[in-house]
Each structure stands twice: as structure tokens, then as C-alpha cells.
Amino acid sequence: MSKSTSLVFNILRNLSRSKFAISIIAVLILGIGGFLIFSHKNPNYQFVTVKRASITETISVTGNTTPIQNVSLGFENNGTIAHVYGAVGDAAKAGEMLAELNTNDLSAQLRQARANVDAQMAKLEGLKAGAQPEDIATSQAAFDKAQQDLINMYASISDASTDAETKANDAVRTQLNTFFSNPESQNPRPNFNAISSQVTQPVQLKRVTASFTLNKWQNELTNTNSSTEDLNTLLKNSLSYLSTIRDFLNSVSTALNDGTTNLDLATLTTGKSNVIVALNEVNAATKNLNTIAQNIASQKSTVFQAKAQLALKKAGATQQDINTQKAQVEQAQANVASIQAKLQNSKIIAPISGTITQFDAKIGQLAVPNTLLISIIGSGGFEVDAGISETDIGKILIGNKVTMILDAFSNEKFPGTVFYIAPANTNTQGVVSYQIKISFDKPDSRLKSGLTANLIIETKHKDNVLTLPQYAILQNDQGIFIKMLQNNAVQQIPVTLGIQDQNGNVEIVSGVSEEEQVLSIGLKQNQ
Numbered sequence: 257m258s259k260s261t262s263l264v265f266n267i268l269r270n271l272s273r274s275k276f277a278i279s280i281i282a283v284l285i286l287g288i289g290g291f292l293i294f295s296h297k298n299p300n301y302q303f304v305t306v307k308r309a310s311i312t313e314t315i316s317v318t319g320n321t322t323p324i325q326n327v328s329l330g331f332e333n334n335g336t337i338a339h340v341y342g343a344v345g346d347a348a349k350a351g352e353m354l355a356e357l358n359t360n361d362l363s364a365q366l367r368q369a370r371a372n373v374d375a376q377m378a379k380l381e382g383l384k385a386g387a388q389p390e391d392i393a394t395s396q397a398a399f400d401k402a403q404q405d406l407i408n409m410y411a412s413i414s415d416a417s418t419d420a421e422t423k424a425n426d427a428v429r430t431q432l433n434t435f436f437s438n439p440e441s442q443n444p445r446p447n448f449n450a451i452s453s454q455v456t457q458p459v460q461l462k463r464v465t466a467s468f469t470l471n472k473w474q475n476e477l478t479n480t481n482s483s484t485e486d487l488n489t490l491l492k493n494s495l496s497y498l499s500t501i502r503d504f505l506n507s508v509s510t511a512l513n514d515g516t517t518n519l520d521l522a523t524l525t526t527g528k529s530n531v532i533v534a535l536n537e538v539n540a541a542t543k544n545l546n547t548i549a550q551n552i553a554s555q556k557s558t559v560f561q562a563k564a565q566l567a568l569k570k571a572g573a574t575q576q577d578i579n580t581q582k583a584q585v586e587q588a589q590a591n592v593a594s595i596q597a598k599l600q601n602s603k604i605i606a607p608i609s610g611t612i613t614q615f616d617a618k619i620g621q622l623a624v625p626n627t628l629l630i631s632i633i634g635s636g637g638f639e640v641d642a643g644i645s646e647t648d649i650g651k652i653l654i655g656n657k658v659t660m661i662l663d664a665f666s667n668e669k670f671p672g673t674v675f676y677i678a679p680a681n682t683n684t685q686g687v688v689s690y691q692i693k694i695s696f697d698k699p700d701s702r703l704k705s706g707l708t709a710n711l712i713i714e715t716k717h718k719d720n721v722l723t724l725p726q727y728a729i730l731q732n733d734q735g736i737f738i739k740m741l742q743n744n745a746v747q748q749i750p751v752t753l754g755i756q757d758q759n760g761n762v763e764i765v766s767g768v769s770e771e772e773q774v775l776s777i778g779l780k781q782n783q
Contacts, residue, residue: 329607409551608634740773
């Protein structure tokens with residue numbers, strides 16, 4: 257018995273001791289009875305009306321701002337760094353010199369090349385003197401020898417290209433094959449996961465390209481004849497094929513050196529060693545073919561000079577001979593220009609304007625070609641990178657609108673658009689995600705690299721659909737329902753749901769009609 261009921265009966269018992277109290281008791285009994293009867297009438301239900309409205313489905317994730325444009329720079333020549341002109345945090349302008357090698361040797365070569373120009377000029381002046389029979393014989397012998405040497409050089413192209421293809425094939429299909437599943441298919445899969453997804457993404461595509469290149473190269477070697485034109489084409493193509501293979505090897509090297517998440521130290525060390533062996537093979541083959549190409553180019557020049565000299569001796573000084581010697585002068589001048597280009601390549605010049613974020617060039621340091629020493633973040637703006645779970649990636653499309661709230665500017669909203677979805681996943685400690693990139697619809701000079709961005713991605717939008725709040729939906733073991741009052745009895749009606757938004761509204765595809773009254777029953781009920 258409740259405390260209130262006990263209190264009532266105690267009062268009644270005390271009042272019953274007098275006649276006057278009897279009448280009071282009767283009134284109380286009638287009042288209490290009436291209260292008990294009328295207090296148990298129908299419960300006071302709360303209803304929600306089915307309305308037509310617009311609804312937007314969204315996904316919320318967190319990302320970070322990254323620069324749209326950034327470059328990493330190094331020297332193209334070997335040498336010792338002699339001067340540096342910057343530091344981390346400095347602003348760099350496009351065209352500005354940031355570091356320079358010691359160029360004393362190149363300066364000496366330049367002086368020698370200029371002296372050769374003077375010598376060729378002197379020969380030009382001496383053409384008018386005429387020639388003796390013994391001079392003609394000497395020139396003929398020199399010309400014949402130059403031609404034979406050129407023929408021999410062309411003959412070496414086929415063997416050298418075959419050797420280069422063998423080394424490239426070993427590099428790709430022997431040294432690195434253990435790092436790929438289905439390496440010769442159209443979808444080779446790397447057996448390692450680098451810490452940074454940006455360095456592993458190109459590896460798969462470049463492995464497909466490497467196989468295609470090797471197969472094409474083998475076919476070309478089989479069908480090339482001994483004509484000078486075909487051999488020239490074979491030499492040029494072989495160097496191009498080696499460049500493609502080297503690009504693939506460098507991508508694997510970058511991925512392994514970046515660090516992996518699924519290889520033990522021994523396997524990783526062996527892999528790095530195999531990449532070094534493969535690169536050495538390809539570099540050796542490239543050096544050999546380049547030497548042949550340079551020798552042929554040089555020998556062609558020798559043949560040309562010998563032929564010109566022979567003709568000059570036979571015919572005497574003519575205007576045409578003078579013009580030929582002028583060409584020799586121009587060639588010597590071109591050599592001067594080539595050395596001047598190497599001097600230019602001994603400098604690191606900023607290709608874009610921006611801010612220096614890495615500056616590892618130090619005076620006295622030995623520079624190795626293509627070793628990255630300086631990095632610049634461009635001033636051309638920023639984008640946002642984010643990882644999407646595999647359960648949500650199927651909802652996202654290129655062109656989805658995004659609302660971004662940056663922690664640095666928490667009171668502002670930045671509109672953006674999804675413009676990139678990674679074709680391959682990133683697996684970080686067993687968590688699978690897919691990288692997406694979002695562009696800012698409007699540039700903002702306040703943005704910086706690495707800012708945290710809270711993203712609301714609009715994946716679907718529907719207008720003029722039936723909606724209810726989530727708390728009007730019942731979910732139990734039998735399905736999804738709403739409750740309605742029909743003939744003074746609560747009925748459970750099955751419904752089909754569509755999309756829902758972040759405000760707790762749900763699209764009702766079927767089961768109810770517009771303006772129907774639904775009981776408000778709470779967020780979720782399990783039976």
C-alpha cells in the first residue's frame with residue numbers, strides 16, 4: 257500500500273469516531289472514488305505528423321589542409337655545394353637561385369671549348385691556301401677510317417640493346433617480383449604497405465607499364481634489322497625503355513624507404529638491397545647505351561669533318577668549303593653552349609613562388625644528382641585530404657558538395673567540392689580507408705598547411721518526400737515500424753525507410769501517408 261493511500265485510511269479511521277464525521281466520510285469516499293475512476297481514462301498520447309520536406313544525407317569526417325602545389329628540388333650534376341641562399345621558412349620567388357655547386361672544373365672546360373672555337377676559326381681562314389697531293393692522301397685515309405669506325409659502332413647497338421633488355425628484365429622480374437601478387441597481370445598488387453599512401457599509389461600502375469615495356473622491347477629486338485635507320489631507332493627506344501624501368505624502380509625504392517607497415521626488418525632490408533641491385537643493373541645498361549650514342553654522335557662529326565677535309569683538299573678553297581668550315585665553327589660554339597648549360601644545371605632555381613619547407617643543402621656537402629635537398633610549398637592555395645571508411649566510400653562521388661569547418665576558424669564555414677577519390681585503399685594498422693581530396697570553392701589567404709578540417713559531405717539530397725523524426729520510429733526484432741492510434745487502440749504499422757539527415761529526420765518510403773498522426777515513441781526500442 258502506498259504512503260498516500262495509508263494516509264487517507266488513517267484520516268477516515270479517525271473521523272469515523274463521531275456521527276458528524278460519518279457524513280464527511282461519505283463525501284470523501286465519493287470524491288476519492290470519482291478521482292480513481294476518472295484518473296484511469298485514456299492516456300494522454302503525443303503525436304508527430306507525417307510531413308513532406310527536403311532531406312539531405314551527409315557523412316562527417318576529419319581531414320587536413322595540404323598545398324595544391326609543392327616541389328622538391330636537387331642538383332642535376334655531381335659536385336660540392338659552394339653557396340646557399342635560403343633557409344626553412346624563407347619566401348622563395350620563381351626564378352630565384354637557392355643553391356650553387358663549385359663550378360671550377362666546368363669553368364675550365366668552358367675556357368677550353370672557347371679555345372677550340374678560336375682554332376676552328378683559324379682553319380676557316382686557312383682554307384684559301386690550297387692542298388698538296390700528300391695532303392689529299394692523308395685526308396682520304398682519315399675519312400675511310402672514320403667511316404669504318406662509325407659502321408663498327410652501329411654494329412654494337414644490337415648487342416648492347418639486348419644486354420640492356422636482359423638487365424632490365426632481371427631488375428623487374430627477378431629482383432622485385434617477390435614484392436607483387438600477380439605481377440604480370442593488369443592488376444598487380446604490392447605485397448607491402450608504405451606508411452604514406454601517396455608513395456605506394458603509383459607503384460601498381462608503373463608495374464603494369466614495366467611489363468608492357470619489356471614485352472614491347474623484346475619484340476622490337478626480334479624484328480630489328482641491321483639498317484642504320486633501324487639501329488638508330490632501336491638505340492633511341494632502348495634508352496626510353498630503360499628510363500621507364502628506372503622510374504618504376506625509383507617508385508618502389510621510395511615506397512620502401514618511406515617505411516612499411518607489414519614487412520619485418522629482414523624482408524625490408526632484403527627488398528631495399530634488391531632495389532639497389534636492380535637500379536645498378538639499369539643504370540649500367542643506360543650508361544653503356546649512352547656511351548654508344550655519344551660515341552656515334554661524336555664519330556658522325558668526325559666523319560663529317562674528315563669528308564669535308566677530303567673534299568676541301570681535292571677541290572681547293574671554294575665558297576662551299578668555307579661554309580662547311582663555318583659549320584665547324586658553329587659546332588664548336590654549340591659545345592660552348594652545352595658547357596654553359598651544365599653550369600646552369602649546377603644551380604638550384606626555384607620553379608614556383610612559395611615558402612621553403614625543407615633546406616638540406618649545406619656548404620661543403622657532396623651533391624648527388626636527383627637527390628632532393630630543397631622543398632617549396634607553392635603559394636597557389638590549398639586543398640583538403642581526408643580518409644573515408646570502406647562502409648561510406650560507396651556513397652561519395654566526384655562533385656559532392658562539402659561544408660568545411662576548420663579548427664583554426666571555428667566560426668566560419670568553407671564550401672568545397674570532392675574532386676578526387678583514390679582508386680586503391682590505404683590500410684593503416686588493419687583499418688581500411690580511401691583517400692579523397694576536396695577543393696575550396698573560394699581561395700583564402702589565411703589557409704595554411706596541416707590545418708584540421710571537419711567535413712560534412714552531402715552524399716544524397718531528396719525534395720518533397722515524406723519524413724518523420726527518428727524518435728517516431730520503432731525498431732525491433734520483427735523489423736521497422738511506427739505506431740498509430742486506430743479505433744482507440746495502438747496499432748504497429750511496418751514502414752520502409754530511405755535516407756536520413758544529421759538532424760534526426762528520416763525519409764519514409766512506404767507505410768504512411770502525408771499528414772497522418774504517428775505516436776512519438778522514442779529513438780529505438782528492442783523487444
